[in-house]
Amino acid sequence: MKRYDLRSDTITRPTAAMRAAMAEAEVGDDVYGEDPTVRRLEEQVAALFGKEAALFVPSGTMGNQIGLLVHTRPGDEVVIGEGSHCAWYESGAGAAWAGVQFAVAGAGGLFDAAALSEAIKPLPDHFPRTSLVVVENTHNRAGGRVFPQAQILELASAAREHGLGLPLDGARIWNASVASGLSTAELAAPFDTVSACFSKGLGAPVGSAFVGSRDHVRAAHRFRKMLGGGMRQAGVLAAAALHALAHHRARLSEDHRAAQLFADALRGAPGIELPPEVETNIVQLTVTRADAYDVARRAADVGVLLNATSRRTLRAVTHLDISADEVVRAAELLGPLAAS
Numbered sequence: 001m002k003r004y005d006l007r008s009d010t011i012t013r014p015t016a017a018m019r020a021a022m023a024e025a026e027v028g029d030d031v032y033g034e035d036p037t038v039r040r041l042e043e044q045v046a047a048l049f050g051k052e053a054a055l056f057v058p059s060g061t062m063g064n065q066i067g068l069l070v071h072t073r074p075g076d077e078v079v080i081g082e083g084s085h086c087a088w089y090e091s092g093a094g095a096a097w098a099g100v101q102f103a104v105a106g107a108g109g110l111f112d113a114a115a116l117s118e119a120i121k122p123l124p125d126h127f128p129r130t131s132l133v134v135v136e137n138t139h140n141r142a143g144g145r146v147f148p149q150a151q152i153l154e155l156a157s158a159a160r161e162h163g164l165g166l167p168l169d170g171a172r173i174w175n176a177s178v179a180s181g182l183s184t185a186e187l188a189a190p191f192d193t194v195s196a197c198f199s200k201g202l203g204a205p206v207g208s209a210f211v212g213s214r215d216h217v218r219a220a221h222r223f224r225k226m227l228g229g230g231m232r233q234a235g236v237l238a239a240a241a242l243h244a245l246a247h248h249r250a251r252l253s254e255d256h257r258a259a260q261l262f263a264d265a266l267r268g269a270p271g272i273e274l275p276p277e278v279e280t281n282i283v284q285l286t287v288t289r290a291d292a293y294d295v296a297r298r299a300a301d302v303g304v305l306l307n308a309t310s311r312r313t314l315r316a317v318t319h320l321d322i323s324a325d326e327v328v329r330a331a332e333l334l335g336p337l338a339a340s
């Protein structure tokens, strides 16, 4: 049976050209700061985001956690959008390592300056100290939505007014850049720090970058070590990331187009509701008649793999390893399954 794997854009395998770049990478011990390929990646990524420095880290989770550690003190409160990755999918790490708690601003993941101001605790000592606001762009649980830049600029100025730090969870910032037509530097400009992944839509096997000022990255370097993220001959992985940056960025528009085709092929299917617009490579389906976990199980039986994200919602993600034709075929197989 043919498989259509739409569970995540993390399931891609390195292409032959990427593997060749990895095999040829010049390496050294990166814990001693001696891996030239890692250095090259960090310099390139810092420039792409218009920041002073970058640090190669093993995962987006570590990039986000370092963001919390760099910007907060234990007992602080961090404002997030509903469904934020750092509160939902990082195994409680924010509470375990940074010792922070989260406050949700607004509903649906994207929020504005007014919602931020409402979420900030007043000053007296018996409240937690609100010290940070995390923005996720694109927003995973919101269905890959792009945070409107005007909204981010307003948020950032409200955050500054209240003295809050502002890290960006930019795991899929590359998708936001392609979809909005804004450069990664423009998208990163309002933020203090950015965590960006090479292992999602860009198709590298491993790795993310934590990006910011020299001081932030110096602090991040120490936290990476504490979290066990110091890597040795990591140039083989950095080479994959460099290859991905050079060859897999512009093509993200193909993933976005495939996601739109998937959604269009499902419009009108009984028991399925779709957002009016699919902005990037994630399609969030609401099932109105059946249990989403059950639909996901039955879809797997016909070769369509996708994740239920609640009893009412399913998530499909397009990526480098699935074509537009395959995505449409997957939609045809999935369509009838949510009717009852």
Ligand SMILES: Cc1ncc(COP(=O)(O)O)c(C=O)c1O
Binding pocket: 058, 059, 060, 061, 062, 064, 085, 086, 136, 138, 139, 140, 169, 171, 172, 197, 199, 208
């Ligand atoms: C928005 C977002 N942030 C962070 C991460 C974490 O990345 P990783 O799986 O590399 O830890 C993910 C992973 O899917 C994500 O979707």
